[in-house]
Amino acid sequence: MNLGYLKSKGFILSLLIILITVILSFVINSPYLTLSFLISDIFIIMAVGWDFSSGTTNYINFGISFFFGIGALFTGFFYYSFHLTIPLLITQAFLISSFSGFLITIVTLKVRGVFFTLLSLLLPLIGTDFILAFWTVLKMPTIGYYGLPSLSNSLQISLIYISIFLIVIITLIYALYSGHIGLILKGIGDDEEAMNAQGINTFWYKVLIFSISMGIVGIAGSLYAFSTSFAGIDTFGLEFLLFPMIIAIFGGKGKILGSIPAGYIIIILSQYLQLYVGQLTLISFAAFAIILFLFFPKGISRWFS
């Protein structure tokens, strides 16, 4: 396995930024700032998970808030129904989201381009109905699950745990990028027809990549449920598509390095805006996303390169 990526400037810088947030949370000792870092880490996990499949293959998947919701809700379900421990709950979130991703992409990947995107967009849109129906059949509380345990009693220790998750996920993605799968991913993004002509069956690679990617998003959903002590239908909301999408695009398509500073800037800004202007935050971020798409589609990564 090629481990050269561990010495790359981007990887080391990513680790450094994450480390600085942890140190800052201890130095400044503000619960609000620590919570903002924690939420930022979760959204960065979502953004890099999304970027891993969509940013490289050009199959833009808008279904991420569905898998985020699945990760969060099943964490609540398994906690209250089977009293699983936190590591097992996070593992099940990965497995269930990956498996849902596998089932859904096996069908939706039959279409391409804007139609794939549109089909994936229907997922979060029908997600609420789906969960309400499914949950009613299972006789589960449709309003959601309150009182989920935190990762730790101390917010700063929770931040350390989540930062470790973020680092592990970034390492995993870097490892995949720099190996055989990375080459296939770039090939699919550049010219899928040429890949097929060389006898490479890109379909199953895409299914694999999307399953891993949605599993990562499911982990983010589970971590979010622990951080807010709540898992409900709200987690299927399009805000959970909007923010990771802004982070990934602002950070630059297919660039993990860009997503990390972009994630901290955007989420901390949104947390503080929420404090002062409330609901106007979402309006300003939707407007910001529109401007971003129209004026700066390549994101801030080019400023780093």
Place this chain on the structure above:
Amino acid sequence: MNFFSLFFPIIIYGILFGLNYALISIGFTLVFGVSKILNLSYGALYMTTAYMIYYFAVMNNLPLVISIIFSIILTIAIGLGIFYTILKFTINPMIFMVTMLLFALLLQYIYSYLFGGQVGLIIPSLFSNISISIFGVSVNLSLLSSSIISVFLLFIVSFWIYKTSFGRKIRATAEDPEIAELIGINTKQIILIVLSVSILLVSIASILLVPMQEVTPTMWVDPFVIAFAVSIIGGLGKFEWAIPAAFIVSFAEVISQYLIPYNVSDIVAFIIVILFIIIFPNGIGGAKVESWIS
């Protein structure tokens, strides 16, 4: 409950909802037909009309007809504004589509901020809300009236597309925009007019249907899911197949509502779309979709 006790309700509601779904969807497929752009702000424009009527008729006590006229004009202005603002910056279909979706979200957040997001609002109806009995099935007069108006409007749109010289230009643009341009058709003008008509149709659908439900900031999802399902089932861009496709969606939803005691209508629409993509990717209208099926 036996088959015969369900027969008439399913047939009657299937037809009534099918007509309304056709009205909701025809504009969406028309715009795709001529511009090859999926208008993702479509559902948000349906919602815009509803909020405008609430603003004019309920908050400012204007007469309903005046409120409707103002709402339609504003919705068309907002819809065209969104489309042409994006067109000014990009012609990349992916960026175009995502930005349209972002505009839909922006409208959702704006309405939620201005009108409150928690409680559903009620807007006045042009028709009486009483129920009448048809073959022993209780039918809301508003639903019946909106279905009759839908038939009338679908007839006018079909006539416009198939029996007028302008309709011929629309069909030529949908078939091959480059050739249409070469033979002297102003395709930009065609797109502008078709887009305006599509927004007008979705506004009218909103005026007819929203009084039977509540106005909420997320109400744009249902009409969007229906329009998308209908356009895939009919065959993308094949607007002549939107009406039979609307009936497929409505009958599937009505049957599911009688068989499954939960609100699964959107899920049913999604499942039908998935089934069509697997079995009939070209839709019932036989759209040319080689470029998007792998």
